[in-house]
Amino acid sequence: MIGRRGWETVVAALAALLLGLYAANAVLEVVAVAAFGFLASEMLVFERRFGSFGPDWFDVTRSPGPRRIPTDGDLATSVTVTLRHGPAFRAELWDTVPEAFDLREGATRLSTYAVPGEPVRLSYVLRPRVRGGYLVGPTNVVATDALGLCYRVAVLGESRALTVVPPTVAGRLGRIGVALFTRIQAGLSMRRRGFGTEFRALRPYQTSDDIRHIAWKRSTPTNLVVREFDQESRQEFLVVLDLSRGMDAGLWGRNALDVAVEAAALLANLIARSGEDRVGLLTYADGVYQYLPPGRGPGHFRRLFDNLALAAHRPGLSPLADLLEQATRRLDVRTHLFVFSSVDTAGAGLDRAYASLRAHGHRAYLFVPDRAGFYPPSPEEQATRAMTWAREEERGRLGRALATARSVGLTAFPYDRRGAGDRVLFAYTQIRAWGTVR
Numbered sequence: 001m002i003g004r005r006g007w008e009t010v011v012a013a014l015a016a017l018l019l020g021l022y023a024a025n026a027v028l029e030v031v032a033v034a035a036f037g038f039l040a041s042e043m044l045v046f047e048r049r050f051g052s053f054g055p056d057w058f059d060v061t062r063s064p065g066p067r068r069i070p071t072d073g074d075l076a077t078s079v080t081v082t083l084r085h086g087p088a089f090r091a092e093l094w095d096t097v098p099e100a101f102d103l104r105e106g107a108t109r110l111s112t113y114a115v116p117g118e119p120v121r122l123s124y125v126l127r128p129r130v131r132g133g134y135l136v137g138p139t140n141v142v143a144t145d146a147l148g149l150c151y152r153v154a155v156l157g158e159s160r161a162l163t164v165v166p167p168t169v170a171g172r173l174g175r176i177g178v179a180l181f182t183r184i185q186a187g188l189s190m191r192r193r194g195f196g197t198e199f200r201a202l203r204p205y206q207t208s209d210d211i212r213h214i215a216w217k218r219s220t221p222t223n224l225v226v227r228e229f230d231q232e233s234r235q236e237f238l239v240v241l242d243l244s245r246g247m248d249a250g251l252w253g254r255n256a257l258d259v260a261v262e263a264a265a266l267l268a269n270l271i272a273r274s275g276e277d278r279v280g281l282l283t284y285a286d287g288v289y290q291y292l293p294p295g296r297g298p299g300h301f302r303r304l305f306d307n308l309a310l311a312a313h314r315p316g317l318s319p320l321a322d323l324l325e326q327a328t329r330r331l332d333v334r335t336h337l338f339v340f341s342s343v344d345t346a347g348a349g350l351d352r353a354y355a356s357l358r359a360h361g362h363r364a365y366l367f368v369p370d371r372a373g374f375y376p377p378s379p380e381e382q383a384t385r386a387m388t389w390a391r392e393e394e395r396g397r398l399g400r401a402l403a404t405a406r407s408v409g410l411t412a413f414p415y416d417r418r419g420a421g422d423r424v425l426f427a428y429t430q431i432r433a434w435g436t437v438r
Helices: 004-023 026-049 256-274 298-309 320-330 350-359 381-407 421-434
Strands: 058-062 068-070 075-083 089-095 101-106 109-114 119-128 132-136 139-144 151-156 160-165 198-204 225-230 236-242 278-284 288-295 336-340 363-369 411-415
Touching: 004 026, 058 139, 058 151, 068 298, 075 139, 089 119, 109 119, 160 298, 236 256, 236 288, 236 320, 256 278, 256 298, 256 336, 256 363, 256 421, 278 298, 278 320, 288 298, 288 320, 320 336, 320 350, 336 421, 350 363, 350 381, 363 381, 363 421, 381 411, 411 421
Parallel strands: 068 160, 236 278, 236 336, 336 363, 363 411
Antiparallel strands: 058 075, 075 119, 089 109, 089 139, 101 119, 132 160, 139 151, 198 225, 278 288
C-alpha cells in the first residue's frame, strides 16, 4: 500500500513533470522523470519483497495474565514478536489496548528494525478506569520501506477478553474471620447478638481475633489458641440495581450506577468473608433483567462480580413498587434487600408492595442517588447559574423521593459521587449486630 508520504512525493513528481512540459524546461523535465522513475522503482521493489507479508511471517507470544482485574488494580503484560523469515525491514509494532485504560509503565508502541530470528518485545502496565468487558490485543506490525513511501500491515494473534470488576475495597479492611468477629474489626462494630453459643474447635490465635476468645488454659506464652464457635443463623442478602436512565447521572465512570456497583461489591466482599451469609443480585429496568439467587462459594462470587462488572444502563423505567413485588416473588427465605434506585417512578401501590415484602419476612433498605452531587462545579458563570437551578430541582426531587419511601416505612439513605460505601457498611454492621437497621 502507498502511504501518505508516498502519495505526496508522487504528486510532487507529477507536478514537476507537468511544470517542465509547460515551461519547456528540459532540465526540470529530466529531473522530474528521474525522480518519478526512482519513486516508482522503490515502490515496485517494496511490493515485490513484501507482497506476501502477513501473520505467517511471525511468531507471537503473549504473557499469561488474569481474566479479571479490579478497577484499582494493574494489568502487567508483554508481547514478544519474532520474524521467522523474510527480509529485514523498518517496523512499527503496537498492541491494541482499550481507551478506558491508562498506561502506567512501559509503552504499547515501538519503532524498531526487524531482523529474522531476533525477538522484539513490548512490555507495559495498564490500569483500567471503568469497569466492564474489554478486549486486549491483537498485536499489529507495520512494515515500511526505507523512505517511508509504502507500508504493509500484519495483525498477529487474537484478542484476549478481560473483565474489569469493581474495586476490592473490602480487602483493605483486613481479614474478617469465618466465625469469630471482634467487637471492633477495622474500625467497624461487627459483633452480632446471639453469636458464639456452640463450641466448634480450637485454632491458633490471629491478630484479628478478640482476646476474650483466647483459651488461656490451653495456651502457652509462645502459642496462643482461641475458641471457635458456630454461627447460630445465616443472613440472606439481595442487591437490587436499578438500570434505568435515572441512574446515569454523573461523569463517565463515576455515575450513580457506577457508585452503586462499587458499594454492592463492597457488600459482597464483606459477605464473602463472613463465611456463612449468602448474597444474590437482581437488576431491573422495565422488568427483571437478571436474577442471581443468593448463594455463596468461589464460583458464585465470581459470577456475582462478573455480573456487577457488566451492569449497564438499559432503556425503560424502574417503578419501585413493581421492583419490590418482583423481588418478593423470587425470595423463599427471609432476606435483606439493598435497593439502589433513583426512585424516578415510585409507582402506585408502593405501600401495598412494601407491606407484602414485610409480610414475607423480608426487609428492604433503599439507597437513592443525590444526582445534584454527581457533577463538579462549573467555572463558567452562565453554566453555574444553570447548574445551580438544576441542583435545586434535583434536591427537591430527592427530598420527595426520600419522603415517599420513608412514609411507607422504608429505611432510605442518599448518596453522591463520593460513594455509598459508608451507608452500606453502616447498614450491614447494624444487621450483623441487631438483625435490622436501627
